[in-house]
Amino acid sequence: EAQVTQNPRYLITVTGKKLTVTCSQNMNHEYMSWYRQDPGLGLRQIYYSMNVEVTDKGDVPEGYKVSRKEKRNFPLILESPSPNQTSLYFCASSLSPLAGGSDTQYFGPGTRLTVL
Amino acid sequence: GQQLNQSPQSMFIQEGEDVSMNCTSSSIFNTWLWYKQDPGEGPVLLIALYKAGELTSNGRLTAQFGITRKDSFLNISASIPSDVGIYFCAGQPSSLNRDDKIIFGKGTRLHILP
Secondary structure, three states, X not given: OOOEEEEOOEEEEOOOOOEEEEEXXXXXXXXXXXXXXXXXXXXXXXXXXXXXXXXXEOOOOOOOEEOOOOOOEOOEEEOOOOHHHOXXXXXXXXXXXXXXXXXXOEEOOOEEEEEO | OOOOEEEOOEEEEEOOOOEEEEEEOOOOXXXXXXXXXXXXXXXXXXXXXXXXXXXXXXXXXXXXXXXXXXXXXXXXXXXXXXXXXXXXXXXXEOOOOOOOXXXXXXXXXXXXXX
């Protein structure tokens, strides 16, 4: 089954404690992306990756890091989480960067992060 | 930066009613997308639109790419309980030099009354 998986699904942590949210896709997609979803703000892109070892900033990259050492994995790293990073995070992947069509962007189930 | 205005923000309707929502932008878009997010899950693509004036259906859902390329509409006919969720419009702006850039609206939360 084609899917994007994220772990953990829920996480409560404290300010400053480094954490990593994993993302994995089994569709051999080149393009992967991280979004955060906040009430009233919709989905905002944090980082994206066009391919292995190619990553770039999205709209709200501050406080986040990513890596793309393998095509299937795209972890999101918060080196020193702060309360304003409390949010719902989604990883997404698609075959190519082009929006929609046969290159549908598949979203993971989400990770709800609370930073105290 | 680029913004999409999606309305309404939320809707309360009776089961069986038709639903309309829209998305507007101050600039031209090349692609319009409509997603649905069920509670506790990630968004799922419903309809993708690529040409001005294009009208595309997916079951009871119909979406249109506005002629001006600055807006898009989603209609749901004869709503049923499983239509409940958040609907997001998204689009690819023509002004940006990035094929991959997609901007999301803030969502329309659909509630269906029994």
